[in-house]
Amino acid sequence: MSARRGRVGFRAGWSVWAWIIILVGIPLAGLATAPTSATSAAPWPAVTSSARPVLGSDSSLMAAPRIQSTRPVVVASKPFGESYLLAEIFAQLLEARGHAVVRRLGLGSTEVAFGALRTDAVDVYPEYTGTGLLAILGEEPSGTRGEVFRRVSREFRERWGVRWLPPLGFENTYAVSVRRETAEELGLATLTDLAREGEGLIGGFSPDFLGRDDGLPGLEEAYGLRLRESRSLLQAVKYEALRGGRVDVIDAYSTDGFLARAEVVVLEDDRRFFPPYEAAPLVSRRFFEERPAAVAALTELAGLLDEARMRELNGRVEVEGEPISSVAASALAALGLVPSDHHPADASIGGMDGSAGGLAAAGRPVAVGPSGARAGSLPAYLWDRRDQTLQEIRRHLLLVGISLLAAILVAVPAGLALERVRGGAEGVIRGVGVIQTLPSIALLAFMIPLLGIGVVPAIVALFLYSLFPILRNTYSGVRDADPRAVEAAEALGMTPLQVLREIRLPLAAPVIMAGVRTAAVINVGTATLAAFIGAGGLGDPIVSGLALSDPWMILAGAIPAALLAVVVDATLGVAERGVAPRGLAEE
Amino acid sequence: MIPALEVRELQKRYGRVRALAGVSLEVLSGECVALVGESGSGKTTLLRAFNRVVEPDGGVVLVKGRPARDLDPIRLRRETGYVPQEGGLMPHWTVRKNAALVARLLGMADADERADAALELLGLSPNEYASRWPRELSGGQRQRVAIARALATGPEVVLLDEPFGALDAITRAQVRGHFKAIRQELGTTSVLVTHDLHEAIELADRVAVLRDGRIEQAATPGVLLEKPATSYVARLLEQAGLAAAIEGGR
Numbered sequence: 001m002s003a004r005r006g007r008v009g010f011r012a013g014w015s016v017w018a019w020i021i022i023l024v025g026i027p028l029a030g031l032a033t034a035p036t037s038a039t040s041a042a043p044w045p046a047v048t049s050s051a052r053p054v055l056g057s058d059s060s061l062m063a064a065p066r067i068q069s070t071r072p073v074v075v076a077s078k079p080f081g082e083s084y085l086l087a088e089i090f091a092q093l094l095e096a097r098g099h100a101v102v103r104r105l106g107l108g109s110t111e112v113a114f115g116a117l118r119t120d121a122v123d124v125y126p127e128y129t130g131t132g133l134l135a136i137l138g139e140e141p142s143g144t145r146g147e148v149f150r151r152v153s154r155e156f157r158e159r160w161g162v163r164w165l166p167p168l169g170f171e172n173t174y175a176v177s178v179r180r181e182t183a184e185e186l187g188l189a190t191l192t193d194l195a196r197e198g199e200g201l202i203g204g205f206s207p208d209f210l211g212r213d214d215g216l217p218g219l220e221e222a223y224g225l226r227l228r229e230s231r232s233l234l235q236a237v238k239y240e241a242l243r244g245g246r247v248d249v250i251d252a253y254s255t256d257g258f259l260a261r262a263e264v265v266v267l268e269d270d271r272r273f274f275p276p277y278e279a280a281p282l283v284s285r286r287f288f289e290e291r292p293a294a295v296a297a298l299t300e301l302a303g304l305l306d307e308a309r310m311r312e313l314n315g316r317v318e319v320e321g322e323p324i325s326s327v328a329a330s331a332l333a334a335l336g337l338v339p340s341d342h343h344p345a346d347a348s349i350g351g352m353d354g355s356a357g358g359l360a361a362a363g364r365p366v367a368v369g370p371s372g373a374r375a376g377s378l379p380a381y382l383w384d385r386r387d388q389t390l391q392e393i394r395r396h397l398l399l400v401g402i403s404l405l406a407a408i409l410v411a412v413p414a415g416l417a418l419e420r421v422r423g424g425a426e427g428v429i430r431g432v433g434v435i436q437t438l439p440s441i442a443l444l445a446f447m448i449p450l451l452g453i454g455v456v457p458a459i460v461a462l463f464l465y466s467l468f469p470i471l472r473n474t475y476s477g478v479r480d481a482d483p484r485a486v487e488a489a490e491a492l493g494m495t496p497l498q499v500l501r502e503i504r505l506p507l508a509a510p511v512i513m514a515g516v517r518t519a520a521v522i523n524v525g526t527a528t529l530a531a532f533i534g535a536g537g538l539g540d541p542i543v544s545g546l547a548l549s550d551p552w553m554i555l556a557g558a559i560p561a562a563l564l565a566v567v568v569d570a571t572l573g574v575a576e577r578g579v580a581p582r583g584l585a586e587e
Numbered sequence: 588m589i590p591a592l593e594v595r596e597l598q599k600r601y602g603r604v605r606a607l608a609g610v611s612l613e614v615l616s617g618e619c620v621a622l623v624g625e626s627g628s629g630k631t632t633l634l635r636a637f638n639r640v641v642e643p644d645g646g647v648v649l650v651k652g653r654p655a656r657d658l659d660p661i662r663l664r665r666e667t668g669y670v671p672q673e674g675g676l677m678p679h680w681t682v683r684k685n686a687a688l689v690a691r692l693l694g695m696a697d698a699d700e701r702a703d704a705a706l707e708l709l710g711l712s713p714n715e716y717a718s719r720w721p722r723e724l725s726g727g728q729r730q731r732v733a734i735a736r737a738l739a740t741g742p743e744v745v746l747l748d749e750p751f752g753a754l755d756a757i758t759r760a761q762v763r764g765h766f767k768a769i770r771q772e773l774g775t776t777s778v779l780v781t782h783d784l785h786e787a788i789e790l791a792d793r794v795a796v797l798r799d800g801r802i803e804q805a806a807t808p809g810v811l812l813e814k815p816a817t818s819y820v821a822r823l824l825e826q827a828g829l830a831a832a833i834e835g836g837r
Contacts, residue, residue: 492689
């Protein structure tokens with residue numbers, strides 16, 4: 001997926017937002033942290049004193065398994081199949097060695113995952129050396145496997161104390177691929193061959209690849225490649241487009257399960273254009289220093305996963321829809337790291353468990369396509385995971401409810417205060433409105449250094465998004481309340497406070513409520529993105545489903561989220577009419 | 588005798604617009620004075636200076652001989668009856684709650700009873716009207732509620748800003764009749780803003796004609812009609828058809 005290597009350009013645009021968010025966010029951040037830090041001391045008294053209070057409180061919110069002396073290892077992944085699978089392998093191996101684990105899978109992007117690791121909110125996640133070099137260090141692609149690994153190891157250790165554990169044994173680089181029949185017809189084996197025949201071919205590439213220097217533009221320069229046309233396609237549809245003949249060339253990843261299939265040929269990068277992307281566990285400073293036994297457990301994987309095995313494991317997940325936890329368990333068993341009768345702890349992520357295990361276990365299905373292996377119907381699938389959906393809805397409502405409540409408590413008094421001073425009020429409101437223009441994922445990512453990952457930063461971000469509609473409506477509702485009534489009230493000797501409480505507020509109530517309603521509906525939608533920073537909710541199956549090209553799983557999050565938005569909107573619509581003063585005409 | 592209300596050399600500017608340019612006027616206890624003028628003449632500004640809704644830039648307002656600026660404005664407003672233009676009822680309150688507002692602000696325990704009595708006085712039977720919402724009333728009824736609200740506390744002074752302005756001719760005559768009857772009964776000191784000379788002459792003991800923030804003439808209706816002090820007043824009377832009526836009567 002495009003999030004795999006992250007994007008260097010993402011960071012440049014940050015500085016502007018950063019200032020805005022710092023100005024607005026830090027006081028609020030303190031507000032959000034304060035009440036929860038008190039509760040964090042309970043679960044792990046020995047460690048919490050040195051631990052960030054946010055992480056402690058967050059984990060307790062997650063109802064992590066209680067253990068007496070050590071806190072659980074936080075294992076994360078980025079939102080694509082291989083990252084999920086590797087993280088699950090790390091998690092199960094750690095559990096088999098007696099370490100409790102909390103999973104934070106599908107974090108939004110390289111920026112989110114690495115940001116969380118750098119600030120000790122995450123202990124370990126799988127990363128690629130080329131990504132570290134290009135996206136995190138911002139350097140030029142150069143060097144051999146070994147050189148790149150040594151370079152990132154030194155830089156990460158010196159800059160952040162973050163460590164690269166020994167590589168897992170495979171590279172996952174770009175693999176420019178064509179249909180077998182195309183390759184045979186035109187005699188294509190290498191990218192040099194492709195450059196020769198490019199004029200007649202149509203490319204389908206991920207948006208990421210189309211724009212990156214180490215993607216198509218660099219490839220065109222290095223090989224003199226000119227395709228007839230290049231289209232932007234998402235990972236999930238790229239293979240189908242290639243198979244169906246709608247495009248002739250795609251960018252794949254060398255360990256994609258789809259590449260194991262006979263009908264696709266990977267063209268050799270004969271000029272060594274693509275930098276090495278070796279996979280390895282990336283661990284935080286604190287984890288490395290405080291948990292040598294867990295670090296040692298992870299190094300057991302060094303060199304054990306070669307490209308062929310990875311392609312096969314990815315294929316089981318992405319092509320056949322086998323649950324990630326069972327693929328991870330059988331991989332660890334096959335490697336001899338875990339006895340084969342070992343049962344993994346509950347490793348459900350986004351509802352992967354029990355989804356299509358039965359069919360996958362019965363043998364390689366002939367059906368192809370991302371969800372081709374699913375048994376039964378969509379309604380049956382949704383019914384089967386109803387308990388999980390309910391949990392996700394509960395979490396979702398928790399995120400939306402707390403953030404909304406906090407926003408009401410802040411924005412309504414602030415709106416009233418602004419109405420009193422008037423001067424500069426429009427400016428302040430416009431300023432708060434700027435928050436609305438920040439891309440959600442950027443705002444969420446920015447929360448990580450301040451608040452770590454999980455529920456707390458998600459609530460703070462949602463809180464920030466809720467402020468504007470409530471503030472604006474409170475201000476204008478109170479300002480515009482029936483001017484004749486307000487004027488009369490003042491002239492008859494009501495004090496300003498009485499005018500506010502008895503006249504302006506009741507008359508403005510429906511307008512304020514409409515602002516709350518807008519904020520709530522926006523929040524229900526935005527909260528699905530909270531899954532990118534490990535806060536759970538209905539975004540979990542959406543993120544997982546996108547990563548695994550599993551439309552049913554996406555729907556398992558999207559349908560309830562949409563229904564929830566409708567229900568919230570309708571409920572607050574009733575409330576809006578409820579708070580409308582009875583004397584006012586029904587318009 | 589100390590006048591109930593008095594202004595001396597009152598001045599008020601709104602930016603570049605001069606609303607009051609040195610106005611002096613006395614309102615005696617029990618008297619009804621009408622402030623007449625075209626829009627922009629300063630009559631509403633003058634009215635609102637009496638209960639400190641408008642703070643003058645110069646000159647003094649005296650309430651029973653005491654400078655208004657020494658009085659607590661909130662208290663002064665509560666104790667002065669006030670009927671704003673177009674009523675100014677609270678749309679989210681019932682008729683009774685509206686009429687009881689000032690009595691409640693003054694802490695009167697019998698605010699609701701006073702409200703009902705005042706409504707009754709203005710011909711709005713509490714049984715029928717007290718629980719209605721303002722939007723369920725006609726314009727004339729709303730205006731009467733506003734007057735009831737001002738009278739419910741039995742104030743010594745009532746200020747009325749175009750109280751009959753927005754009403755149709757028939758309703759206007761009705762409400763005016765009510766007002767006249769009540770004034771005779773209660774003897775309340777009243778200051779009435781109107782742009783209608785007929786109304787002023789019918790209701791008031793004295794009429795003050797304002798123009799560009801100055802008083803052109805303040806006199807009883809009889810004096811005004813017979814001896815207009817300025818050509819402006821004469822023209823105003825003529826335009827209202829009053830000068831002709833007088834001539835015809837001779």
